[in-house]
Amino acid sequence: MLAQIKNRFRRAPAFAISVILLSAILAGSLCGLQAANKAEQRNYDKLWQNTPVKLIVTNLSATRRDNLSAPVFVFQAFNTSNAKNNLTEYVKDVRMKASLSLDLADMNGQTFSNGKLVGITDPGISGKLYNSGREQIKWFDGYSSAIFHERQDVCIVPESWLSDTSSSATSVDTQCSYSSGSPVDPEKRSANHTFTIIGTHNTSDTIIYCPFKTIQIVFGKMGRPLELDAIEATLINNDLQDEVREVSKAWFAEPNPTGAKTRWDYSWYFYYPYALDIDNDQLVSAERSLKTSMLVNEICAYLLFVLSACASFFVGFLMIRQRKKEIALMRTLGSANWNIFLHFSIEQIIYVVFGAGIGALPFLWQPFDRLITFIDIYVLGLCIALIIFLNSNLLSTLKEAD
Secondary structure, three states, rough: OOHHHHHHHOHHHHHHHHHHHHHHHHHHHHHHHHHHHHHHHHHHHHHHHHOOOOEEEEEOOOOOOOOOOHHHHHHHHHHHHOOOOOHHEEEEEEEEEEEEEEEEEEOOOOOEEEEEEEEEOOOOOOHHHOOOOOOOOEEEEOHHHHHHHOOOOEEEEEHHHOOOOOOOOOOEEEEEEEEOOOOOEEEEEEEEEEEEEEEOOOOOEEEEEHHHHHHHHHHHHHOOOEOOOOEEEEEEHHHHHHHHHHHHHHHHEEOOOOOOOEEEOOOOOOOEEOOEEEOHHHHHHHHHHHHHHHHHHHHHHHHHHHOOOOOOOHHHHHHHHHHHHHHHHHHHHHOOHHHHHHHHHHHHHHHHHEEEEEEEEHHHHOOOHHHHHHHHHHHHHHHHHHHHHHHHHHHHHHHHOO
């Protein structure tokens, strides 16, 4: 059999080489599509691991993240480990902001009545959690972000308050006020606090930035419950999104694009005004892109399978047409159709397997199951062509046509 195949290859090398090249191209294309799928999956897995998912407290429509006036239990949801269904075990890098209106005096004795004391968990002031994103901090000699974290009675003031040559710490006196009770008979509460200035920011706003733990002290001095302007955290593991979404229902409503009030049965609030937005848009977009890409690749793979079946059927037809005299001779010598079928099938299978091995070699013959499927489909199409043509009057028709 092998000797006959070698002789046949010598007599008609162009036909054999064409079959080998065709199978190599189809097999290589199938393996390339699978390799592209794996590369897309690896990129997505890498993005999944390296892209932080933010948990951000918002209003119900998720359109406002600042100036929330959120009550103290919102703070407890992220910071009290003994609270029921708390989120502390799921989050890291909790960032918070709270503010108070205040009266203050600068170094020249000038007073301001429209200022704000803003407590922040870190001095990276830029971003949605804080102000406009234009803030830049200039630290005095010997001070840094780490000291801002460690100490309580320190602050950052507008650079317009100080001279250009100032580079040493000084102090500023503040008085924060709070009105409670009914609008007719409000109760006025106030608290004084002195800060050490360790740096400046370049905005024109009359804002003093201080550590968040300091503003908690000021709230306590006035006997006022803590209110948060903004709070966000980073999920410690992106795989916990569904679990966090379920646990957070004990604290927050679901964001509602319409902003409609949401019935909430976990607290004394009849309608709950706060929602927790899980900011995973980048991951959702990447997952959608991955699924689309994999779907397109799968469709292309199925099209290649169909193409291989059609190509093998056409190869069978061409082989019958090209070798009709040989087939006629074999029949004259008494060969049955099944013997002719077996001889031609084995010859083509060897060509196809050899070509598929060459085409899939750059991909280390992976995925092997897809290669086997390709070879099976190719052989099936070839066998169908041989069965149809060997059991028809095609040879007589071709002879008459000649």
